[in-house]
Amino acid sequence: MVDMGRKVLILVRNLSDDERSLVEKMLNGYAEPYFIDDGVDEVAAEAEAAVVSTARHPRVREALRKAVKLRFLQTLAAGVDNIPFQDLPRNVIVASNAGANAEEVAEFTVALILTSLKNIVILDRGMRRGDWWGPTPKLLRGSKVVILGYGHIGREIAKRIQPFKPYIVGVKRRPKPDEYADEVVSIRDLEKHLPTTDILVVTLPLTKETRGFVDRRILDKLKEGALVVNVGRGPVIDEEALFEALSRRKLYAALDVWWVYPSRRGEPTFQNKPFHLLDNVVMTPHVAGSWPGFRRKLLEHALENLRRYLAGEEPRNIVDLEEYL
Amino acid sequence: MVDMGRKVLILVRNLSDDERSLVEKMLNGYAEPYFIDDGVDEVAAEAEAAVVSTARHPRVREALRKAVKLRFLQTLAAGVDNIPFQDLPRNVIVASNAGANAEEVAEFTVALILTSLKNIVILDRGMRRGDWWGPTPKLLRGSKVVILGYGHIGREIAKRIQPFKPYIVGVKRRPKPDEYADEVVSIRDLEKHLPTTDILVVTLPLTKETRGFVDRRILDKLKEGALVVNVGRGPVIDEEALFEALSRRKLYAALDVWWVYPSRRGEPTFQNKPFHLLDNVVMTPHVAGSWPGFRRKLLEHALENLRRYLAGEEPRNIVDLEEYL
Numbered sequence: 001m002v003d004m005g006r007k008v009l010i011l012v013r014n015l016s017d018d019e020r021s022l023v024e025k026m027l028n029g030y031a032e033p034y035f036i037d038d039g040v041d042e043v044a045a046e047a048e049a050a051v052v053s054t055a056r057h058p059r060v061r062e063a064l065r066k067a068v069k070l071r072f073l074q075t076l077a078a079g080v081d082n083i084p085f086q087d088l089p090r091n092v093i094v095a096s097n098a099g100a101n102a103e104e105v106a107e108f109t110v111a112l113i114l115t116s117l118k119n120i121v122i123l124d125r126g127m128r129r130g131d132w133w134g135p136t137p138k139l140l141r142g143s144k145v146v147i148l149g150y151g152h153i154g155r156e157i158a159k160r161i162q163p164f165k166p167y168i169v170g171v172k173r174r175p176k177p178d179e180y181a182d183e184v185v186s187i188r189d190l191e192k193h194l195p196t197t198d199i200l201v202v203t204l205p206l207t208k209e210t211r212g213f214v215d216r217r218i219l220d221k222l223k224e225g226a227l228v229v230n231v232g233r234g235p236v237i238d239e240e241a242l243f244e245a246l247s248r249r250k251l252y253a254a255l256d257v258w259w260v261y262p263s264r265r266g267e268p269t270f271q272n273k274p275f276h277l278l279d280n281v282v283m284t285p286h287v288a289g290s291w292p293g294f295r296r297k298l299l300e301h302a303l304e305n306l307r308r309y310l311a312g313e314e315p316r317n318i319v320d321l322e323e324y325l
Numbered sequence: 326m327v328d329m330g331r332k333v334l335i336l337v338r339n340l341s342d343d344e345r346s347l348v349e350k351m352l353n354g355y356a357e358p359y360f361i362d363d364g365v366d367e368v369a370a371e372a373e374a375a376v377v378s379t380a381r382h383p384r385v386r387e388a389l390r391k392a393v394k395l396r397f398l399q400t401l402a403a404g405v406d407n408i409p410f411q412d413l414p415r416n417v418i419v420a421s422n423a424g425a426n427a428e429e430v431a432e433f434t435v436a437l438i439l440t441s442l443k444n445i446v447i448l449d450r451g452m453r454r455g456d457w458w459g460p461t462p463k464l465l466r467g468s469k470v471v472i473l474g475y476g477h478i479g480r481e482i483a484k485r486i487q488p489f490k491p492y493i494v495g496v497k498r499r500p501k502p503d504e505y506a507d508e509v510v511s512i513r514d515l516e517k518h519l520p521t522t523d524i525l526v527v528t529l530p531l532t533k534e535t536r537g538f539v540d541r542r543i544l545d546k547l548k549e550g551a552l553v554v555n556v557g558r559g560p561v562i563d564e565e566a567l568f569e570a571l572s573r574r575k576l577y578a579a580l581d582v583w584w585v586y587p588s589r590r591g592e593p594t595f596q597n598k599p600f601h602l603l604d605n606v607v608m609t610p611h612v613a614g615s616w617p618g619f620r621r622k623l624l625e626h627a628l629e630n631l632r633r634y635l636a637g638e639e640p641r642n643i644v645d646l647e648e649y650l
Contacts, residue, residue, distance in 0.1 A: 103466060104466075107462075107466065108443055111443040111445060112445070114435060114436035114440070115436060115439070115443075115445045117436070118433055118436040118609075118612075120437070120440045120607065121446055123612065124607055124609065127608035127609065127610055128601040129601075130593030130594050132610035133591065133610075134612070136615050136616060136617055137432075137433055137613075137615060137616055139432060139616050139617075140432055141428060159488050160488045162488065163488065164485060262457050265458070268454065268456065269457060276453040276455070277453075282445065283448070284443075284448040285448060285452055285458075285459060287461065290462060291461060291462055291463065292463065292464075
């Protein structure tokens with residue numbers, strides 16, 4: 001293999017031929033890609049940059065441990081909470097893929113909101129027993145929707161629900177007015193909105209600060225009968241507190257992200273608390289960011305940012321490591 | 326009771342005190358209301374106008390048969406297919422409540438579209454068995470949505486899905502351009518769109534002309550894997566042809582309206598074909614037009630039109646009886 005000088009580890013497993021050509025084409029003239037599927041033991045120590053998907057697989061973690069000269073790590077995911085920051089060289093720049101699938105995650109989030117409000121899972125289950133007497137659908141129109149984490153995804157959600165005429169409150173660290181929200185407020189203003197919130201949508205990433213942020217106190221202050229939708233990360237919400245509020249039927253929930261994940265493909269996996277026995281929760285297996293062909297789009301978005309780094313431009317979505325270490 | 330001259334039959338059963346006061350208030354100065362809940366046998370023959378809900382109940386049908394001087398019949402429903410036109414006096418004017426719940430039906434329709442595209446019912450069912458490996462969600466963005474019946478409801482659906490960026494084709498008898506649709510075409514242009522249609526939304530009323538309109542030929546021409554959503558009336562679609570296309574997994578469906586309805590409350594009710602055994606159909610019990618407090622809004626909208634009639638103004642939504650007789 002020709003040594004072109006700069007080496008990039010592509011630590012995304014099982015790439016298709018098409019995805020592999022995309023990588024080769026996009027890095028052509030900038031650096032030489034080395035694919036985890038071919039084995040990267042030999043070159044890991046010399047690599048300057050890497051692209052990772054989830055970093056959960058042992059071979060990926062092993063390659064990252066060996067990459068002692070790594071200066072730039074680009075993720076495929078918008079969330080970087082699974083990156084083993086403690087194993088990376090100091091001064092490495094980590095860039096997330098934030099925004100790459102914001103539109104798609106927003107579509108799924110609106111689907112969760114509407115499926116829950118209209119009780120479609122329960123009505124469908126009834127119809128299959130011949131039972132036509134289910135709960136009455138609720139309206140999105142006129143409801144108050146609080147979007148906790150008003151970033152790329154939050155904004156795309158607001159844009160899609162706006163024609164239904166809810167009252168939309170975006171919550172973010174540095175609030176500024178936005179065309180799709182009725183208000184954008186800071187986190188310290190969240191509390192006063194809770195007693196009038198019909199739908200709380202959580203899109204927060206998992207950081208030191210957000211872990212357990214949606215705790216018992218917040219859930220207690222929410223309006224009776226409110227719907228909690230989580231497409232951020234499971235542990236942003238206190239599992240026990242949410243389970244308890246659902247069990248006493250104070251709240252409804254639609255959850256795509258979880259506290260417990262399968263450790264092996266095909267292995268039946270449940271949470272610490274038996275959410276699967278509740279009928280006031282809609283459950284999906286972390287698929288908000290999946291759609292046919294999604295990995296190619298994520299890869300393209302990620303490689304474009306890697307190319308910026310390699311070309312000496314400022315990469316986008318640089319992660320503040322302080323929030324994770 | 327004082328005879329004010331003009332008599333109106335309120336043939337909507339089990340009105341609340343609040344709904345009853347609404348009727349009295351809105352008709353005050355125009356006519357005297359007589360409520361079916363109080364018995365209307367005495368006055369039916371003298372009534373000039375009536376308001377009906379579904380006209381399925383025997384007492385309602387009986388009152389209508391007796392109302393030999395009826396000049397104006399206002400329905401609460403947008404669809405008038407259950408009105409016993411043959412029992413009404415000649416020259417009666419029938420007005421539907423079209424548009425009264427268009428926004429709400431549109432909300433529900435978008436919920437059905439998204440629940441189906443994202444496979445939420447199936448994913449939720451899997452999660453309850455600990456199974457995380459379900460079908461990949463599909464995107465509304467970039468899909469082609471054909472709305473068969475581009476009236477009040479069709480337009481409200483288009484308005485709500487527009488931010489998802491599908492390609493929207495409205496189909497109606499007298500097409501004219503509309504801000505929410507990419508195209509509005511006539512019924513004879515439907516066919517050429519079918520092979521590229523991802524989502525066919527049926528909002529058609531049930532008339533002589535629309536009964537069985539969505540037949541085997543239309544379903545056969547639809548794109549492989551297309552989703553058929555019906556919020557119009559069941560018999561607009563050929564039950565057997567749809568069941569067959571679903572059984573061989575050519576299509577998906579989300580159905581809120583049916584061919585067979587329960588005859589008594591609480592009685593298990595299935596269709597002629599076992600749709601309830603298919604996992605590529607989402608089933609809801611004709612609730613698209615229901616929401617907490619919906620009857621009051623329908624009543625208000627209907628009474629406003631009745632008031633127009635009583636005041637000698639032109640009522641809205643006059644039904645062309647030719648389409649039903």
